[in-house]
Amino acid sequence: PAVCAGNYPLYIRSVPTENELKFHYTVHTSLDVVDEKISAMGKALVDQRELYLGLLYPTEDYKVYGYVTNSKVKFVMVVDSSNTALRDNEIRSMFRKLHNSYTDIMCNPFYNPGDRIHSRAFDTMVNSMMMQVC
Amino acid sequence: MQRIGGASAALQTAANTSHAKDRGAERRKEKRKRIERRLWCLRKKRYKLTIKYIRSYTSSMSRSPGRKQENHKISRELFVLTYGALVAQLCKEYEKDEDVNACLDRMGYSIGIRLIDDFLARSAVKKCRSYSETADMIAQVAFKMYLGVTPSVSCNSVTGNEFSLILDKNPLVDFVEELPAERASLCYCNLLCGVIRGALEMVHLAAEVSFLQDRLKGDAVTEIGITFLRKPEDRRHRRNK
Numbered sequence: 001p002a003v004c005a006g007n008y009p010l011y012i013r014s015v016p017t018e019n020e021l022k023f024h025y026t027v028h029t030s031l032d033v034v035d036e037k038i039s040a041m042g043k044a045l046v047d048q049r050e051l052y053l054g055l056l057y058p059t060e061d062y063k064v065y066g067y068v069t070n071s072k073v074k075f076v077m078v079v080d081s082s083n084t085a086l087r088d089n090e091i092r093s094m095f096r097k098l099h100n101s102y103t104d105i106m107c108n109p110f111y112n113p114g115d116r117i118h119s120r121a122f123d124t125m126v127n128s129m130m131m132q133v134c
Numbered sequence: 135m136q137r138i139g140g141a142s143a144a145l146q147t148a149a150n151t152s153h154a155k156d157r158g159a160e161r162r163k164e165k166r167k168r169i170e171r172r173l174w175c176l177r178k179k180r181y182k183l184t185i186k187y188i189r190s191y192t193s194s195m196s197r198s199p200g201r202k203q204e205n206h207k208i209s210r211e212l213f214v215l216t217y218g219a220l221v222a223q224l225c226k227e228y229e230k231d232e233d234v235n236a237c238l239d240r241m242g243y244s245i246g247i248r249l250i251d252d253f254l255a256r257s258a259v260k261k262c263r264s265y266s267e268t269a270d271m272i273a274q275v276a277f278k279m280y281l282g283v284t285p286s287v288s289c290n291s292v293t294g295n296e297f298s299l300i301l302d303k304n305p306l307v308d309f310v311e312e313l314p315a316e317r318a319s320l321c322y323c324n325l326l327c328g329v330i331r332g333a334l335e336m337v338h339l340a341a342e343v344s345f346l347q348d349r350l351k352g353d354a355v356t357e358i359g360i361t362f363l364r365k366p367e368d369r370r371h372r373r374n375k
Contacts, residue, residue: 107211107309109218110225110317121311 011117011126026064027076034066034074067095073102079133094129101125210282214308221322231319238321242328243335250333253279265362268339269297272330272360281305290359298346301356313350321345323356330360340364 067075075098077091101122105111108119224234257275262268266289273287277299285299306323313320321327327343334341340363347353 104309107215107218108311109215109222110310110314119311 011122023078026078030064030066030076031074034068034076065091065095067099069099069102075099075102094133097125097129210305214306217306217325218309221320225317225320231317234317235319235321235324238324239328239331242325242330243332244328245325246329246332246334247336249280249329250336253333265294265339266297268334268362269299269360273299276333285358295362297360299358299360301358304349304356307350310350318351321348322350323348327358330358334360334362 063079065077065079067077069075075095077094079091105117105119105122106113111117111119221234221238224237228234228237253276257279259271259275262271266287269287269289273285278284283301283303283305285301288298288300290296290298304323306326310322313322321344324345327345330343331341334343342361342363344359345357346359347355347357349356
């Protein structure tokens, strides 16, 4: 998963540590699709917007999910397609947990918006979530 | 007086003559008496309502408001975020941690000297006879009233001058996970120390208040130490409420 604001990542973490660069690249390219979706949505804004991107690279066989908050902070998650047990609801709940942790970080008076995220609680939450999935 | 005079005057006029003019005067007097009586009843009612209002107002104020969130209170998140913004701004303005701590202490002091009156009015506590009673009062009544938490009190010294309040839950640091690396010796809640110090000074108890342990710095609990500076026998008369 990655947290991006203003097209540069605030936080990136991946479980299998090989091919990390590829994941970073995927996240960056998916940002374009996210922006496209935002502009397409226009006025019909739902409260919890979730953008399901589907398969980006048919050969690589993994899914990329996106989620945008009202403050234009994007969450991107890259999941292995072989893991078919992951349902839409689970993805949604994972994004909701990410969003809640992110708001907790924002409330920290020493955190300036736009900084990279170094919070330990956020790290543990993300790790536990990823362990759950993989 | 006027009523008695009026009654006797009415009797007199009734007894004396049944002349139309007197009857008219009598009717006017009766009317005046009725109006006066009504006014008197209204005044009494207003007086009773005022007393009722004052009683209800003070009784609702003296109830400990830490029990539940009421609609006319401001939200806790707003207060915690305001305090956080205050500390963050001070950190930006002062380079050294000691300066920030001193500034927070001064601000807390000016809050404390004013807060003590509000506290004494709302809690209506009796005069404390000893330092341990004072510490208990601070922990169980004041903290509960203003922050909604009740720290536990322990006595540190044999002479009965030093006490510590142990807080396992501090609402002010709800959103702060840990201090930033360059601010390792910042006392985030130093405002509380200043408040306690100022409040005690206004009731003529000189004390030194400081943080002995701080969760933000890695300790298990947050501990505030209060050291009363004068011997118990030298204590002056405390203001009674």
